[in-house]
Amino acid sequence: MMRTASQTLFAAAVCVTLPVVASAQSWSDQPVKPAEHTDEVAVSYEDGGIYYNEDDIPTYNASEDGTVDWMTFSGFRRYHSECHVCHGPDGEGSTYAPKIKNSAVHMDYYDFYDVVVNGRQNGNSVMPHFGDNPNVMCYLNDIYVYLKARGMDAVPRGRPAKKEAKSDLIREMEDACMG
Numbered sequence: 001m002m003r004t005a006s007q008t009l010f011a012a013a014v015c016v017t018l019p020v021v022a023s024a025q026s027w028s029d030q031p032v033k034p035a036e037h038t039d040e041v042a043v044s045y046e047d048g049g050i051y052y053n054e055d056d057i058p059t060y061n062a063s064e065d066g067t068v069d070w071m072t073f074s075g076f077r078r079y080h081s082e083c084h085v086c087h088g089p090d091g092e093g094s095t096y097a098p099k100i101k102n103s104a105v106h107m108d109y110y111d112f113y114d115v116v117v118n119g120r121q122n123g124n125s126v127m128p129h130f131g132d133n134p135n136v137m138c139y140l141n142d143i144y145v146y147l148k149a150r151g152m153d154a155v156p157r158g159r160p161a162k163k164e165a166k167s168d169l170i171r172e173m174e175d176a177c178m179g
């Protein structure tokens with residue numbers, strides 16, 4: 001388990017050459033019905049403070065008392081420094097860019113990565129590529145799980161009130177990624 005999990009994350013963090021899958025479709029307009037996605041987001045196992053679903057895809061862990069896992073908290077911060085200028089606070093979307101809290105639920109994990117790594121253009125509507133930006137790439141799983149939690153309404157808008165501690169594994173991976 002541990003090996004698979006680390007490999008998944010490692011591959012996700014460093015792989016900047018995924019093939020471009022052309023798609024003009026926006027998932028952001030599709031409303032999210034959380035009950036239809038509970039299996040996809042359910043925590044299957046935890047490894048060093050990082051939570052995974054049964055397909056080894058990172059997911060969030062939100063407790064009823066409002067505590068979120070470190071990655072979700074970190075994703076909140078990273079999203080608001082790198083993405084919210086276009087996509088609006090809390091992943092809610094703007095007149096300019098889609099409501100990506102919905103996209104994070106509807107899109108396949110790898111498709112989500114692909115758009116962020118390679119960017120996408122649809123006429124005048126341009127999503128920049130971030131594949132060469134470590135401030136995004138080293139935290140893209142964080143941003144992804146944060147947006148997924150928002151799309152599922154598992155965390156409220158705004159800064160999460162309580163968070164789990166940052167684990168040694170997360171610290172090590174961050175240091176390795178940021179160089």
Ligand code: HEC
Nearest residue numbers: 025026027028082083086097103115120122125126127136
């Ligand atoms: C300069 C503005 C801008 C910034 C900054 C930006 N985006 Fe986007 N993004 C867009 C636009 C515009 C689109 C829609 C592109 C299209 O029409 O194909 C988009 C589309 C997307 C999509 C596809 C949504 C869907 O439903 O198909 C994802 C995922 C996405 N952005 C993620 C991110 C993430 C994550 C960040 C921060 C790391 C980010 N974006 C930062 C402008 C931006």
